[in-house]
């Protein structure tokens with residue numbers, strides 16, 4: 171069986187998730203398309219890199235990503251660092267002929283995302299952006315219902331991503347609140363997951379009308395490179411600095427196929443933890459998904475008898491997309507890790523079989539174009555189109 175050597179850049183939250191996926195993928199998907207070997211992990215200093223190698227099962231470690239990108243034995247460069255580093259690492263990796271998976275959002279800006287897309291396309295390497303929520307089996311099942319026409323013509327998409335880890339003003343000013351590092355706030359961090367689901371399930375977004383707010387304009391300065399996601403609070407007389415990104419986004423959407431919709435994203439919604447939801451209405455039925463109940467898809471069809479009308483719950487299991495590879499009984503419970511395992515499987519399959527994988531850097535780039543339009547609309551108060559910038563080649 172073929173082995174593909176992984177060089178992973180970054181050893182934080184996503185470093186853990188992607189390492190778990192590489193270790194677990196062949197256990198679920200057997201025979202595996204190829205076995206990912208955790209070759210080298212990189213972090214910003216020797217101490218963090220050594221610890222990441224020991225913890226996540228890598229053969230070696232380094233504190234300079236350039237050495238790993240240039241290492242001829244590396245097949246895959248996996249970018250799990252904060253957003254400001256994605257473009258430089260990905261472009262160097264593409265020039266070195268490596269296949270690349272990058273965490274989302276693809277970059278900080280549309281311009282960076284476009285350069286990443288161009289570099290990967292020119293190099294002819296496989297490229298993927300890690301919007302893993304679309305790989306939740308219940309989301310794949312929603313896609314199947316839509317493709318089979320079970321809910322008819324799609325009229326409306328309502329998407330939310332609500333969290334509360336930064337609702338406390340004493341949650342520190344980590345890299346996620348700094349435009350220079352993150353690019354944008356709730357929009358790029360979590361709104362992009364909803365945009366990915368909307369494009370995947372409904373189609374291209376052509377026009378937006380947004381509102382952006384920054385409710386907490388300053389926060390205590392953060393210590394250390396790793397974002398503790400609000401778990402470490404400051405109190406008393408601490409130094410604060412300005413938040414220069416959005417805290418909350420609300421936007422209306424128009425789709426290429428005539429559907430309309432809305433998106434809400436905030437990390438300040440007390441009581442909401444990972445409330446990533448969509449409700450899709452078609453002229454023959456509706457679908458509802460809530461990631462906090464990720465084994466379930468709620469469905470309702472127009473030809474249900476009048477006295478039985480209402481949402482019913484399908485629990486995903488072996489009969490559903492990727493389900494046979496996971497657990498043998500529906501509703502045993504899949505987790506975040508499994509979505510990353512499916513993602514790793516699909517990326518590695520594309521490398522081995524030389525096929526396209528989605529979402530890729532083109533999708534990541536398009537999502538940046540849509541984010542720009544939302545922020546432009548929030549500042550102008552006008553609808554903004556997103557289609558002029560479509561490149562000729564996808």
Ligand code: NAI
Nearest residue numbers: 180181182183184212213214250251253273274395396397
């Ligand atoms: P984190 O703050 O937990 O970890 C980032 C790690 O990268 C830290 O260990 C840091 O020291 C290291 N790092 C920073 N600069 C580096 C450099 N130049 N070279 C090597 N290492 C470097 O961040 P987290 O949460 O893992 O986020 C990383 C990326 O993953 C971000 O783009 C984020 O948006 C994305 N993400 C995606 C998720 C998803 O559901 N798909 C979930 C969480 C994050």
Ligand code: SOE
Nearest residue numbers: 274333359360363399437444
């Ligand atoms: C924080 O909002 C965060 O870790 C995001 O960065 C991820 O993309 C999301 O999946 C979970 O929450």
